[in-house]
Amino acid sequence: MARFQLLHSPLSATKFVFLVWCGAILGATLVATFFWASFSSSHFSIAPNWVIESPGTIVVPNTTTTTTVPPNKEEDPNSARKHAERILSATFADLLAPDLLWEQMPSAPVPRLDGASIQIGDIFYVFSGYGSLDYVHSHVDVYNFSSNKWVDKFATPKDMGHSHLGVATDGRYIYVISGQYGPQCRGPTSRSFVLDTQTKKWKSLPPLPAPRYSPATQLWRGRIHAMGGGKENRHTPALDHWSLAVKDGEALEKEWRTEIPIPRGGPHRACVVVNDRLYAIGGQEGDFMAKPNSPIFKCSRRHEVIYADVYMLDDEMKWKILPPMPKPNSHIECAWVVVNNSIIITGGTTEKHPVTKRMILVGEVFQFNTETQKWSVIGKLPYRVKTTLTGYWNGWLYFTSGQRDRGPDNPQPQKVVSDLWRTKLSALI
Ligand SMILES: *[C@@H]1O[C@H](CO)[C@@H](O)[C@H](O)[C@H]1NC(C)=O
Ligand SMILES: *[C@@H]1O[C@H](CO)[C@@H](O)[C@H](O)[C@H]1NC(C)=O
Ligand SMILES: *[C@@H]1O[C@H](CO)[C@@H](O)[C@H](O)[C@H]1NC(C)=O
Numbered sequence: 001m002a003r004f005q006l007l008h009s010p011l012s013a014t015k016f017v018f019l020v021w022c023g024a025i026l027g028a029t030l031v032a033t034f035f036w037a038s039f040s041s042s043h044f045s046i047a048p049n050w051v052i053e054s055p056g057t058i059v060v061p062n063t064t065t066t067t068t069v070p071p072n073k074e075e076d077p078n079s080a081r082k083h084a085e086r087i088l089s090a091t092f093a094d095l096l097a098p099d100l101l102w103e104q105m106p107s108a109p110v111p112r113l114d115g116a117s118i119q120i121g122d123i124f125y126v127f128s129g130y131g132s133l134d135y136v137h138s139h140v141d142v143y144n145f146s147s148n149k150w151v152d153k154f155a156t157p158k159d160m161g162h163s164h165l166g167v168a169t170d171g172r173y174i175y176v177i178s179g180q181y182g183p184q185c186r187g188p189t190s191r192s193f194v195l196d197t198q199t200k201k202w203k204s205l206p207p208l209p210a211p212r213y214s215p216a217t218q219l220w221r222g223r224i225h226a227m228g229g230g231k232e233n234r235h236t237p238a239l240d241h242w243s244l245a246v247k248d249g250e251a252l253e254k255e256w257r258t259e260i261p262i263p264r265g266g267p268h269r270a271c272v273v274v275n276d277r278l279y280a281i282g283g284q285e286g287d288f289m290a291k292p293n294s295p296i297f298k299c300s301r302r303h304e305v306i307y308a309d310v311y312m313l314d315d316e317m318k319w320k321i322l323p324p325m326p327k328p329n330s331h332i333e334c335a336w337v338v339v340n341n342s343i344i345i346t347g348g349t350t351e352k353h354p355v356t357k358r359m360i361l362v363g364e365v366f367q368f369n370t371e372t373q374k375w376s377v378i379g380k381l382p383y384r385v386k387t388t389l390t391g392y393w394n395g396w397l398y399f400t401s402g403q404r405d406r407g408p409d410n411p412q413p414q415k416v417v418s419d420l421w422r423t424k425l426s427a428l429i
Contacts, residue, residue: 090358091411093350095326097364100379100423105148105398109141111418112401114163114214117334117389118174120197122146124391125174126400128162130416133299136162136183140195143400143420145393157202161189164267166217166226167334172197173249175205175219177226178212185234185290185299188213194249205251209242209258213287214267214333216280220313222247225259225278230267230287235302237265237285263319264309268330268387272343274370278313279322281368282306282348284330306330306351310368326375327351329362331386335399339392342428343368344378346399347385349413360411361386361404365397367428378428382421384411398422 108126115129115137122145128137138160142152156162161179168175174195181189188211194203208215208226215229215238227241242256262280269283286304290297308324329348336345348362363384364377381388384405391398400420403413 088353088355090353090356090360091409092353093327093360093362093411094384095364095377097377097380100365100381102382102421102423104382105420105422106150107420108143108400108418109150109153110137111416112137113403113416114180114331114387115334115389115401116165116167116176117391117400118167118169119145119337119391119393120169120171120174122393123197124389124398125195125197126389127165127167127176128156128160129387129401130163130183132183132416134183134296138162143391145391145396145398154200157193157204159189159191160193160202161191164188164214164230166212166215166229166271168217168219168224170219170246170248173246175217175224175246177205177217177224178208178215178229180213180234182297184294184297185288186297187211187232187290188230188234194246196249203249205246206244206253206255209256210238210240212238214269216262216269216271216283216333218271218273218278219246220273220278221276223257225271226256227259227262227271228265228267228269228280228283233289235286235289237267239263239265260313260317260319263311263321264307268333270332270336270343270345272336272338274338274341274343276314277370279343279368279370280311281336281343281345282308282310282325282329282332284349304330304352306349322373323375325368326364326366326377327362329366331402333387335388335390335402337390337392337397339397339425340428341370343370344390344392344397344425346390346397347381347388347402349386358412360384361413363405363411369429376429379423382419383408385417386413392425395424396422397425 112129116127118125124143126141138156144151163180165179166177177192190207190211192205212229215226217226223243225243231238239261241259244256245252266283266285270281272279284306288299291300306328308328310322312320332348345366361384363381365379367376367378385402388399388402403416405411406414
């Protein structure tokens with residue numbers, strides 16, 4: 001069942017630039033179709049509506065239309081080269097990183113993108129997410145790190161968001177804050193819930209003061225904190241920061257309290273508490289939006305700025321700016337674990353390619369030592385991937401889900417995966 005795979009080593013160092021680009025700019029508003037065309041999978045049974053792609057032609061799901069993309073617009077790097085005097089390697093954003101030996105474990109029951117996860121002891125709860133752009137999951141899959149099996153599955157409340165959830169736990173209860181409700185680029189909800197993992201019962205919490213996509217969420221000093229995220233149009237970054245006192249799965253207040261706004265807003269950042277300090281790491285401003293008047297809220301791409309910023313709150317309750325990540329990184333909300341006072345982060349997305357404007361995924365494993373406040377790159381994943389769900393048990397670093405790259409030489413997003421991998425983490429410094 002499990003197999004070992006020695007990794008390819010193509011995530012080469014920052015590479016090279018030739019000639020000077022002076023041709024047409026491909027435009028910041030690439031239609032979502034291009035991106036979601038890469039959201040493809042041919043072999044997952046749940047997905048009759050997965051997008052299928054052949055060179056130059058993008059077939060979108062049956063419910064919508066078929067679009068033909070002139071190959072020289074988007075797909076053919078040679079056409080760019082014709083106008084260009086300078087081309088940047090597609091993999092230029094990869095950082096030098098040691099190889100790790102990854103072992104493939106039983107795949108999750110379903111592929112998921114923009115899902116969420118919480119680890120409690122050796123149990124790993126994996127929440128909802130997109131199965132395809134037109135289908136969102138509304139259940140939790142449960143993995144046991146001791147037996148290395150997927151052991152359970154149960155439904156989420158019907159009013160709960162499906163993707164872009166904010167999640168946090170106290171070791172028994174899992175708090176689920178707002179998120180996107182429904183497929184494509186539908187609106188966010190402010191509805192929030194709590195799961196008792198012992199009884200598998202859900203209860204409502206007071207709703208957030210406003211709906212949010214992917215608010216940075218964490219339990220800190222007896223309060224759930226939710227901050228940043230995307231506003232109702234999915235694109236506009238929010239700076240608001242709210243908190244709610246909770247105990248044993250109950251809200252102790254009727255309403256969320258306003259806290260000090262986060263210096264920079266937006267969705268898809270990691271939010272972590274280590275030694276009583278709250279960290280918000282990476283993220284982005286801007287995101288896909290629903291096309292105006294689209295009855296299915298079809299996603300269309302908008303300008304995004306990915307950033308490397310790290311902010312921290314401690315006793316002073318004033319945001320402190322810490323050393324940034326080794327590169328801008330987003331889509332990492334559940335891609336982290338804490339090991340021996342270090343925050344380990346797997347994968348993500350970085351700034352788009354400056355020439356092709358393509359999305360670029362991240363394939364490194366990062367470490368932030370919260371004592372020395374130093375970042376390092378401690379390894380490579382089996383492939384570049386965003387919105388992974390990450391756990392740590394008994395010396396093993398695990399990750400599952402997300403959207404992976406097209407291959408060693410092509411860091412653009414392609415298949416949404418259900419794979420589960422693990423590697424033995426060597427002693428951190
Ligand atoms: C679209 O879906 C319907 C049923 O879901 C199917 O009968 C039809 O063949 C599909 N069309 C294409 C072009 O795949
Ligand atoms: C997880 O697996 C271990 C080892 O098989 C077992 O002892 C434990 O009861 C399991 N936990 C749950 C919650 O299934
Ligand atoms: C974490 O600390 C423990 C105790 O010092 C040590 O045995 C272990 O190897 C460390 N783990 C890592 C991944 O550094």
